[in-house]
Amino acid sequence: MLELVNINTYYGPSHVLQNVSFEVKKGEIVCLLGANAAGKTTTMKTIFGLVRPKSGSVLFEEKPIERTLTGDIVKSGMALVPEARRIFPRMSVLENLELGAYTRRNRVEVREDMERVCQIFPRVRDRLKQVAGTMSGGEQQMLAMARALMSRPRMLCMDEPSMGLSPMLVETVFDTILRIREEGVTIFLVEQNASMALSLADRGYVLQTGKIVLSDSAKNLLTNDLVRQAYLGGE
Known part of the structure; x- marks a missing residue:
């Protein structure tokens, strides 16, 4: 599903990733x-x-995406739950979830997925109107995961x-x-x-x-x- 082939990534002169290859x-x-x-x-x-690699390929479902x-x-x-969660702290929990679905246009399916992630994360359901930045670290991690799942x-x-x-x-x-x-x-x-x-x-x-x-x-x-x-x- 995901494959990295001989990836070389630099930050300036620093060669950070050196011929990295793996698959999922x-x-x-x-x-x-x-x-x-x-x-x-x-x-x-x-x-x-x-970050763009200097050389190598990133394939998602056999399609190259390293320049996408x-x-x-x-x-x-493909969705990302970033390091340190990176929720939007001044927005509500509900608004964070809605942003997770920003690429989608079928509102019926979005509502269905909102219900699904709330079943997976009951603490998120209980705090939909709460400002996200006031949640505990564990709750914010759950929100970050739920937000990512909203992109289906x-x-x-x-x-x-x-x-x-x-x-x-x-x-x-x-x-x-x-x-x-x-x-x-x-x-x-x-x-x-x-x-x-x-x-x-x-x-x-x-x-x-x-x-x-x-x-x-x-x-x-x-x-x-x-x-x-x-x-x-x-x-």
């Missing part, structure tokens, strides 16, 4: 693991056209969804990710919380200083010595 198949949850400054967020920005505008990428069926994506990309959340809220977020996958949405997950990410993913990749250094099933990565030492606190 339809129906999978795939995680990209890496420490701070490994290039994870740059990978996500490259996928969504926020971000809005058109969303229209094609076939693939959902999430950048550090556990960042800044308590362990209990992290578990809630990851349980919700599984529910979203059960509804037929493919998920690509960028995470530092390797233990939680690998516990629900099908496969994973490890990114170090801009290079993919390891790829395997999530089960095998959980027991891999490199992953355990670097991300799981193993000896």
